[in-house]
Amino acid sequence: MDIFKKRFFVTLGLISLLLVILAVLGCSKPVPVELNVSAASSLTDALKAINTLYMQENDYVTIVANFASSGTLQKQIEQGAPADVFFSAGAKQMNALQDENLILNETRQNLLTNKVVLIVPSDSTLTFTDFTGLLNDNVHQIAIGDPASVPAGDYAKQAMQQLGIWDQLQSKLILCTDVRQVLAYVEGGNVEAGIVYATDAAISTSVKVAANAPAEINAKIIYPIAVIMASQNVQAAKDYIAFLLSNEAKAIFEQYGFVVVSQ
Amino acid sequence: MTESILAPLWISCKTVLTTTVITFFLGIAAARWMAHYSSKWKSLIDGIFILPLVLPPTVVGFGLLLLFGKNGPLGEFFSWFNTTIVFSWPATVIAAVVMTFPLMYMSARAGFEQVDINVENAARTLGASEWRVFWTVTMPMAWPSVVAATVLTLARALGEFGATLMIAGNIPGKTATIPVAIYFDIQAGHNDRALILVGIVLVISFVSLAVLAYWKRKMPRTTGFLVSE
8 A cells, every 4th residue: 555545545544533532521420401490489498408419419400590570570571581491380370371382281299298387577566367357557568479470379369359358458468579689678667567378488487377367278288390391301300300209309399388289 | 532632742742841841950050050160179070060971871770769769869769758759740740850960050051161251251341240141141042052952852851761661661641752652652552652652753753843944044043053054
């Protein structure tokens, strides 16, 4: 063989060897994934703990959590915001996305339930047997989530309507962007009462639970989760949801006061 | 639907007019004071006056909440009179005044400083009191700047959102101004209501700017902040 052919084949051989080495190196670990999780504000603390655990166990995954009211998140997803998983505090928002074909229907499932409670600042002297006590003149302002976009606010409205006090309380209501804002208002003492989830009340040391919502209202509370249709990381999203259904995650949810719905 | 558009409209109307009047007098007073004031504290006071302009509205709102809130100094003061400022209509005015004050102050002050001091001194030599000098000499000459500042104040007060939401909150029918109503309407998916309110704000803003431009052409030329050709 002449010198040129020899050099050609040697070069080809070396390049092939290089490619094989690179391929082997590349295949040995998974491609890093960034998972965008849009979750309801009430899940903030529990999900942060779960996400930390998940990222420790799966170091190629980075979870970027976006917490806001379910209504806000729904709007964001409708407008094309990057999200892989939507963890809502209400079925209404998930239904809206499902109707618009924005979620992978087969990945939708119910994960948690919660309770709605009335909270007051911890130094408050007001006592309540139930929500009807809000009619009292000592209660000047009540913070609730905006019923139109915050599931907890919607449940608050339903509870008040059921008790027949919704119309009378209109002038006292301050509508907030999410439950955590309601919590902040009550903690700051600028409102006499607020309606949040029991799990939100539990994480704060400056508020106390004054009354519970009617049982029929609490029975309606459901937190559905689903993978978003436009997700670029569907398998990773499904793996994440599978982790949320595991016993490890269940323990953390229960630690924060959520009730895990058995599937 | 009409009541959910009329309510924010009415609230914004009240807030903007009240704010413009208050800011007009406060801004001019502060500008007059600082225009020819020289002292080592001048920069500091100037800085404090202009601060709300450079800070994010949510920061200003948070500061106001700490001030007027239940545990804040002014909040406690008002509670002796059985009044709570936060989450009431006056809070919308307070937020808007604080956010528009720097605009009025800066423009008016620039206008006053550009008035030829010799003209003012001439009036003084003729025996005019400071008050008379201000109203008959300084103000007329600085008038274009003052008018421009007032229009800016009006527009800014109409669009004030961040600080308003923090201390006045969203109470439909009581403190929900147009920007707040737009935000919550969009959150709730009531895009039609939001669009109508957006349209109203656009029209008012365009009309204000058009009036200003027309008036600017009609007035004799003068070197004034924001008005010079």
